[in-house]
Amino acid sequence: MGPGSLQATVRSLYVHVPFCSHKCHYCDFYSLVDQQNRQDSFTQRLIRELHALAPFAAGAPLQTIFVGGGTPSLLRPDLWRQILSAVSRDFDLSDMGPGSGEFTVECNPESVTPELLDVLAGGGVNRVSMGAQSFRERHLKTLERKHNPENVARALELARGAGIRRHSVDLIFGIPGQTLDEWTADLDAAAALGTEHLSCYNLTYEPGTAMTARLKRGEFQPAEEDVEVDMYIRTVERLRRHGFDRYEISNYSKPGAESRHNLVYWRQGQWLAAGPSASAHVAGWRWKNRPRLDDYLTQDQAGLPEAIDIESPDSGRALHEWAWTGLRLREGIDADELFKRASSWSEGAPPRLQALASVLQSRGHLVCRGTRWQLSDAGMLLADGVAVDVMAAIDG
Numbered sequence: 001m002g003p004g005s006l007q008a009t010v011r012s013l014y015v016h017v018p019f020c021s022h023k024c025h026y027c028d029f030y031s032l033v034d035q036q037n038r039q040d041s042f043t044q045r046l047i048r049e050l051h052a053l054a055p056f057a058a059g060a061p062l063q064t065i066f067v068g069g070g071t072p073s074l075l076r077p078d079l080w081r082q083i084l085s086a087v088s089r090d091f092d093l094s095d096m097g098p099g100s101g102e103f104t105v106e107c108n109p110e111s112v113t114p115e116l117l118d119v120l121a122g123g124g125v126n127r128v129s130m131g132a133q134s135f136r137e138r139h140l141k142t143l144e145r146k147h148n149p150e151n152v153a154r155a156l157e158l159a160r161g162a163g164i165r166r167h168s169v170d171l172i173f174g175i176p177g178q179t180l181d182e183w184t185a186d187l188d189a190a191a192a193l194g195t196e197h198l199s200c201y202n203l204t205y206e207p208g209t210a211m212t213a214r215l216k217r218g219e220f221q222p223a224e225e226d227v228e229v230d231m232y233i234r235t236v237e238r239l240r241r242h243g244f245d246r247y248e249i250s251n252y253s254k255p256g257a258e259s260r261h262n263l264v265y266w267r268q269g270q271w272l273a274a275g276p277s278a279s280a281h282v283a284g285w286r287w288k289n290r291p292r293l294d295d296y297l298t299q300d301q302a303g304l305p306e307a308i309d310i311e312s313p314d315s316g317r318a319l320h321e322w323a324w325t326g327l328r329l330r331e332g333i334d335a336d337e338l339f340k341r342a343s344s345w346s347e348g349a350p351p352r353l354q355a356l357a358s359v360l361q362s363r364g365h366l367v368c369r370g371t372r373w374q375l376s377d378a379g380m381l382l383a384d385g386v387a388v389d390v391m392a393a394i395d396g
């Protein structure tokens with residue numbers, strides 16, 4: 001099974017470009033070091049896949065597209081031109097104007113050029129997400145990120161010059177050796193760039209990465225947990241001073257500048273996916289393209305690559321996912337909908353959930369506004385634990 005047999009009208013698309021100039025040792029995204037020799041074949045294969053996916057978005061314009069990776073800005077501008085013209089040929093992009101649709105491309109500050117940004121803007125891209133991670137060379141070196149911190153401002157200026165007016169900047173905290181003051185300075189530096197969206201993730205040690213292996217060998221000391229908590233609290237406070245509000249546990253925006261594409265994920269909407277390792281969610285089904293470029297280039301079932309990790313619709317799983325990601329959003333979850341979905345799963349769930357809500361409210365972790373349940377600042381710090389309690393109350 002895969003997308004081939006589904007009937008759906010999907011309005012979001014994720015595209016994965018699997019090339020990077022270097023494999024950063026903390027990263028577990030699927031990417032390989034770009035030798036420039038497979039960009040052409042990848043592009044032609046991607047165009048075939050996009051064409052095969054187009055019927056699932058027929059009948060309504062796409063509202064969000066996100067091209068991530070990897071490092072999409074490493075692709076040559078002439079190949080980008082081909083991809084963008086394929087997207088506009090196969091999909092309805094009439095909603096992609098300012099204030100409605102969102103077409104984001106992830107960029108590395110080092111690899112953007114005026115030519116590339118002109119091509120992106122000309123093809124409908126209206127937002128870039130810039131991987132800054134840190135403004136200190138020492139910490140970039142720890143992460144094995146190769147760019148010069150000063151290039152982030154330059155890259156955003158180039159994007160503005162090309163007419164791309166929406167920007168996001170990614171930062172990482174909890175880097176070994178990073179102090180709270182250094183992190184605060186990073187937040188200030190990011191806010192000074194004039195961006196209206198920031199993603200701030202703490203460094204995680206994913207299984208199988210080179211950095212996790214080095215940690216296990218005792219080559220460095222990870223940040224202490226209480227330092228990471230202080231950094232998280234500082235992030236929320238400092239960014240509020242700069243006019244950003246947290247709308248998701250790790251994402252901050254000026255009013256109205258939330259990432260519309262990522263909200264589709266967090267609200268458990270539907271999206272198509274193209275490129276090796278890309279994951280899709282359509283009509284309750286989830287699947288992932290096999291994360292191997294060689295397979296992607298050679299396996300072609302009427303344009304679609306082999307799908308793995310296929311999960312069929314499951315109301316219990318969908319309820320858990322919806323509650324889990326919804327609680328991490330500022331908007332929270334609707335209690336009426338929670339009760340309705342939970343009672344069809346377990347009859348005793350609504351009273352258990354109501355009792356849990358009362359406890360969480362009394363501890364100051366949950367705020368109930370009408371039927372909306374939203375985690376407080378203190379609750380966000382414990383979001384994973386709260387979500388586990390909610391799951392337990394659903395399951396009984």
Ligand code: SF4
Pocket residue numbers: 019020021022023024027028029031069070071131
């Ligand atoms: S540039 Fe990004 S996607 Fe590529 S290896 Fe580094 S962290 Fe991973």
